[in-house]
Amino acid sequence: INELNNVNHVLVIGVGLGYHIKGIVRKYPNMQFSIFEPNLQVLHAFLNFFDLSEIKEKNLINVFHSLEDIVNVEKLLRLVIKSSTMAIFPTALRMDKEKIEQVIFYIKDQLNDKKFNLLTDVTFQMRWTQNSILNLAEVVQTPNLFLHTKAVSYLKGASVILVSAGPSLDLEIENLKKIKKDRSAYIFAVGSAVNTLIANEIMPDALFSYDPTEKNANVVQKIKELQLPIPLIFGSSIGYEVLQNYPGPKVHFFMNQDSISTNIVSSEQSNIVADAPSVAAVTLNILCQMDVRHIILVGQNLGLVNRMVYSSGIEYATQSVDTTDSSSYIETSDVLGNTMLTTNGFMQMKEAMEGIIAYYPSKVINTTFGGAHINNTEYITLSDVMETILTKTDVVANDIFSGKTGYxxxxxxxxxxxxxxxxxxxxxxxxxxxxxxxxxxxxxxxxxxxxxxxxxxxxxxxxxxxxxxxxxxxxxxxxxxxxxxxxxxxxxxxxxxxxxxxxxxxxxxxxxxxxxxxxxxxxxxxxxxxxxxxxxxxxxxxx
Structure with a gap:
């Protein structure tokens, strides 16, 4: 009780008869409270015995006995972030340790998400709008992916290779060359994967990009230097530097972080794509919205492979990392059930993809050897996919992204x-x-x-x-x-x-x-x- 001078909120876990709560109220009359009692009978006894009017109405945030009973999660989390502590009644911990640990884990998990979202907002809030303003004229001049191109009709029921820049991409270069030669599936590169493909003389059918940061310009630097006509499918809040002097065709889609183009450019109903932790998740969302039949993931490692993070040919990124500091890494299961190292950032990406996959009927096949297991995907090697699914040739249309702006x-x-x-x-x-x-x-x-x-x-x-x-x-x-x-x-x-x-x-x-x-x-x-x-x-x- 004597250590609460710098605290504004107390989460009381376990109430007993409430004497510890009375002590806090007496010494700190303006303290805000949330009360969690996992035992319903104890909670009823407490409510009959304890006069809640002793706590000012505005200071009593929550009284709950399960996670579902929390009235205002946002307010509780805000108070915990601001200045809060937990007071755990020892008897409750002995009697209901599992329930108490569940609540504590839930709060910590929610706080991690909240801090991640806050960090994202603080990091990108200016860039999102700055890009949306500076990209306005580019958006007006280019066709909308969903409204003005043939992609919606051509991709419905099609097979698409979604190529990411994980280390396992290097293992699939020969297979991708054959797919490209046979034109047996569309090959879409996401982010830096395009540079590995270019280094191996594979021209993808499109590059998808959405990153709002200035560093995203590095991804297309090689394309600009070599003047390659690779179609760029870009989110409207993309880093504006990417679009400057881009040599290939450009096609846009609206991002939900763009509050400019969606209100100025078009009054038509166009799909607005939700922001996500990775360009692979954004592209997956788009392909699912287009009813692609088979989405085949390549190079989607979402973790480390022999300390490697990226595939070869990406000159601007550190390819290997030092794993001696184990606190920076966590373990997860790979596609074969083995344990692999990954990071919280990769896990955010994985969970985003899993949420999209669970929502749409498209079949997602993960061919990434050594990649993290992604729920609701099936692991099949790319060579087996080529033999069983990509059996037809010449199914790729050259004019899939051609079109004129209709604004x-x-x-x-x-x-x-x-x-x-x-x-x-x-x-x-x-x-x-x-x-x-x-x-x-x-x-x-x-x-x-x-x-x-x-x-x-x-x-x-x-x-x-x-x-x-x-x-x-x-x-x-x-x-x-x-x-x-x-x-x-x-x-x-x-x-x-x-x-x-x-x-x-x-x-x-x-x-x-x-x-x-x-x-x-x-x-x-x-x-x-x-x-x-x-x-x-x-x-x-x-x-």
Missing amino acids: KIDEVKERYSELENSFDVLYSTFEKLLKIHAEIVNSFEKGIISKSENLFVQFDNNFSKVEQSVFFLRVIAPITRAQYKELVARSYEVNYEKVPRKKIDKFIEVYTPYLRAMYVTLIQVQDIFGQLKNSITYKEVFK
Whole structure:
């Protein structure tokens, strides 16, 4: 009890008669609680004995006896991340150790996912929107994979080789050369695998790419140097550097992280592809949506093979790793049931693929020798697949990705103009917000709080206008998504506080960081839109 000075929330596991809870409440009256009691009879006895009114209503987050009873998982996890500890009643641990471990494991697992998602948001939130803005003209000029090409009709019922850059790809080069020669299946490279194929003089039927980072340009560097006409099937929020001076045909698909193109370019219903931890998972999703009959995975190791991570021919990536630090690696089963080393990152990719495979009827065959086992796939060697499934030749169409954009340029220009006008309105309202915020802060510092309620009303009205703005919804909120989520999650703390001085203090703590983030973002996006307008592609489209 004496060690809770820096804690805001306690997850009490095991209640007994609640004396330990009373002790915490007495010493820390503002402490927030979640209570887990795995034994239902003990929980009933506790609720009959303990007066829950001793804990302030706003401070009691959850009372549950199983995972299914948790009322607000998000709120519980947010508190655990922020500042929390567990108080485990020893008797409960002896009586229900398995249930308690299950809850603790669940919370840790959810926290890992939440931290991964938060890290993803923080890492990519600016790049996603920056790319979507700078790629706008490219998207307008190129055909949509689902709307404007023959891919949907040609790939339905077809067989596709999905080639990834795992070490086992090197073992299948001769088989892939034969498949390419016989034209017995489409060969689609994902990400860096294209460079292994190029190094072995195999031209894939397409390269699929979606990575928003600047480093993604390395993947297509060799294609640009050699001026290879490999069709690029790209996600609309791809790193804009990839598209610059790309020599082959380009075809786009909309990504769910793109809030620009999907609202400006087309009012037609086109498939929007969900983001995923790997380009293989994104491409798998697309192929499943197109009702491909056989999706044949090659080089999908999702782990280490003799300390190797990548196939050969990828000059910009470290191919082997040092496994002496075992804390960086975990074990999983390979396609033959043997134990192999992998990483949490690879496991995220594997789970994403498994979720897609479970949802669609397409048959997914994993030919990756030494690859991680992927649920709902069948392991068959590629040579056996060639003998039993890829028995027909000349089934690959040359014009599968040919097509012209079908977007109406006048409508695109009109919607783009609306977005620009929305920026002007938003900026004006934001300036009012900053003035009101400054007045609240200055009054607080001078000890004047009589005007606070009126100022809060003004602030709320103007902040609501900002949140409803088209430019905020499509540009600012996506760029500041991590900070905005934090603001929304904590705004209740301001509303709950009834003591005026404490309310102002909480308001400054919660809203000031977001206003700063928004100010910086507004400056940055003006520069990004300036880059778009200066691009040759923009001038060609919006002339």
